[in-house]
Amino acid sequence: MSLLEIKKRISAAEAKAGRSDGSTKLIAVSKVQPNERVQAILEQGHRIYGENRVQEAADKWPAFREQFDGIELHIIGPLQTNKARAAMELAQAIHTLDRIKLAHMFARLAQEMGACPDLYIQVNTGAEPQKAGVLPASADAFIAESVALDLPVAGLMCIPPVNEDPSPHFKLLGDIAARNGLNGLSMGMSGDFETAVAHGATHVRVGSAIFGDRVPT
Ligand SMILES: *Cc1c(COP(=O)(O)O)cnc(C)c1O
Numbered sequence: 429m430s431l432l433e434i435k436k437r438i439s440a441a442e443a444k445a446g447r448s449d450g451s452t453k454l455i456a457v458s459k460v461q462p463n464e465r466v467q468a469i470l471e472q473g474h475r476i477y478g479e480n481r482v483q484e485a486a487d488k489w490p491a492f493r494e495q496f497d498g499i500e501l502h503i504i505g506p507l508q509t510n511k512a513r514a515a516m517e518l519a520q521a522i523h524t525l526d527r528i529k530l531a532h533m534f535a536r537l538a539q540e541m542g543a544c545p546d547l548y549i550q551v552n553t554g555a556e557p558q559k560a561g562v563l564p565a566s567a568d569a570f571i572a573e574s575v576a577l578d579l580p581v582a583g584l585m586c587i588p589p590v591n592e593d594p595s596p597h598f599k600l601l602g603d604i605a606a607r608n609g610l611n612g613l614s615m616g617m618s619g620d621f622e623t624a625v626a627h628g629a630t631h632v633r634v635g636s637a638i639f640g641d642r643v644p645t
Pocket of ligand 1: 480
């Protein structure tokens with residue numbers, strides 16, 4: 429699918445849901461993609477990108493930033509505590525705050541650096557043992573703890589279980605956000621971004637539909 433086609437589909441989904449045009453941001457997930465593919469999307473004017481791994485992001489994006497203005501980078505993968513500083517230095521948003529130890533690390537570094545990217549708390553909506561994120565039942569308390577640490581919590585993020593209807597997961601995430609007064613909803617990927625828009629996603633994270641299949645590493 430072309431970038432334009434995806435943007436059109438997002439606009440159509442916004443209109444259908446009675447949402448305003450442009451209320452969903454498209455994060456182009458460039459992890460593991462060859463630089464030529466990323467360059468091509470940058471040349472089409474797109475500026476919001478997502479990366480899973482801090483090291484890969486640090487290897488890839490400084491050079492692109494010399495070439496293109498206004499790049500906004502989102503870290504969307506699980507984050508080790510010892511990578512928190514590098515992630516904060518690189519990214520405008522981090523979508524994977526999922527444990528209190530990481531919240532304390534962000535708080536300490538934010539004090540030291542005088543700035544902090546927008547943070548999204550990952551919620552494990554399907555309570556899958558192998559998946560990161562706070563459990564839905566612990567989400568309210570975790571949000572409160574993070575806010576009490578003065579962290580800039582912009583919203584919530586989820587990755588629904590594969591092979592399940594994502595709708596109940598998107599709805600659950602929206603409900604948790606609403607009752608905690610959070611506006612941001614990072615949800616929806618290549619296979620389900622229109623469904624996510626229908627459920628109020630403010631950020632969809634779309635990789636393979638834009639760039640093509642990921643080349644195995
Ligand atoms: C890889 C990834 C995506 C994009 O997945 P696609 O199916 O290629 O769109 C979105 N979110 C997260 C957290 C990812 O790791």
